[in-house]
Amino acid sequence: MGYTLNFAVIWANLDKLLSGLALGLGLALGAVAMGTVIGLIGGFASVGPSKLGRRIAGAYVTVIRNLPILVIVLLAYFALPEYGIRLDKVQSFVASLAIYAGAYLTEVFRAGLVSVPKGVVEAGRAIGLTRFQISLYVVMPIMLRNALPALGSTFISLFKDTSIAAAIAIPELTFQARKINVESFRVVETWIVASGLYIATCLVIAAGLRSLERRFPKF
């Protein structure tokens, strides 16, 4: 053993860790925003009238959910430029994470849509709303509220997945931690603090989500 803890180097580099954390949160927010759009399209398609739409949504979910996210990230970053699609690291990572999140959110929204009672759709029709209006003004708000907890936990797990951006040298928290680890050899301290920052952030997000859920009571 003979290892004594000394956090001085870590505190000196705290700004790097915190900026890495902020970058990770940014990546997660970007991915969840784009993923929500994909997920809404996928979710409506998977309960929609078009058989082809249901098939495509189903295949998308099955394929993406069974692929390791690192494979998607590497594919997007290294392979797409060969086909003339040039994205920088951050763009390609956010796009990869969004496609990944989209599959999970498709499932989340599909479940949310299924949970909307049939009666309110009929009531919408009865007052003369069009199909699109019913989806937008009646079904969506109910579905989004019902899906809120699952949406929140997807966001938390996406935030943790942003650590994978370190694999393509995006300077988020894990990347910064590894750098400090290699440069300072304060190995134990580095990972305690890095892990602690992830856990604390997850707890804060979870607390925020709980208060959001309280503000919008369940229907």
Added chain:
Amino acid sequence: MELHVRPLLQIQTLHKRFHDVEVLKGVNLEVREREVVSIIGSSGSGKTTLLRCVNLLEEFDSGQILLDGESIGYRIGGDRRRRLSDRALSRQRSMTGMVFQSFNLFPHLTAAGNIMLGLRKVRRLPKDEARSIAEKWLGRVGLSQRADHYPSQLSGGQQQRVAIARALAMNPKLVLLDEITSALDPELVQEVLLTVKSLAEEGSTLLIVTHEMRFARDVSHRVVFMEQGQIAEQGPPAEIFGNPKSPRLAEFLRSARS
């Protein structure tokens, strides 16, 4: 009917509280071998808690319970009492059988499997012997054909009969029946009560908590009326139902009838 004189179960000044509510306030009750005793009373009177104390599913605060002369649940040395070890409690619990309101059959085991579990693991009988005892008891409760059915494939009445067979197969000295028909659809109550009645006629010692006044009257040698954690009145069924002494009991019987 000839009754043995020695009491099989002796409950002496039993006290039990849940937090600051005293649910049993010094209960004294004796049950002799081959005797059938029914406990009646309104909900909250403590009758189910009493039964659970006898089966050691609840701890109690003072007093003692003797089963066949053996102190149950606690070792009393001087003025200290200590809860017995898990192993000792298990052995004492196997001396009594309990049938629950909600059957509590093990859903992952067949009817025969439910009965065999205790025979194999507590009595340590070999498999085929346990199986033949299970089949014998399933026959006694009229379910020979259902030995290899899972609980989910049985009706409520059938499940409760399996639960009765499970309790009886352990050959307990005393069988405790806790509102065993309360969770059943009305049309299934009779088959279960008939099963219990036949057990009573064959000489099992039964302590019954029930809401079925008619059944209590038909099957019991003695009926006990509990009120607010105490035994308010007891006697032969004809006395209790025909000539209640306390106004409380009279009132309870009136409301139970309506």
Added chain:
Amino acid sequence: METFFSELWIARDALMEGFVRTIEASVVSILIGTALGLLIGIVLVYGPLVVRLLCRAYVDVMRGTPVLVLILASFYIPSVVGLHLSAFQAGLLALILFCGAHIGEIVRGALQSIPPGQTEAARSIGLTFPQILTYVLLPQALRSILPTWINTGAELVKASTLLSVIGVGELLLKTQEIVGRNFMTLDFYLFAGLLYLLVNLGIEQAGKALERRVAVR
């Protein structure tokens, strides 16, 4: 397409080796992780307070930390405290600890959702606590966690790709090395992706078959 197949033929041994490593890492971590998780789950419900709190802390730390951070930590930390693990062993350690925490939480939930009447009925026929756990509670809990457990298996196969970051020669690292030689980036990443997809779909199908077999009749 033809060049792809000829390159694939050239790379077959490396790919096979990587694939075997991936399966090995996944199988070992799910097996040991499940055993650990069962223990953790039981302690979380029935353990004495201090042990229970320790297990709760372990589970929460593992669940709040990204798997990659766990892998890097278990790659770097053991050597400074005098424990020498190979990259593969370090990676396995991280996956096992991660898996154990997840399974532990799942087992806890399953045990707590068994109605108390089951324990009471088992007690009343005289079973001791270890017997109740073995013959009454765990069989029911294991059955109810089966779908989640199978899903955890697929998650571990996916998480095993992260071992490439610490230089474990599993399928994804081998693929990266091959791509570095022949520059057929898209083809070989897609091929690797296809293999992961097939393995996980296989797990899913096997899981469904298993669920049908043990379904409560």
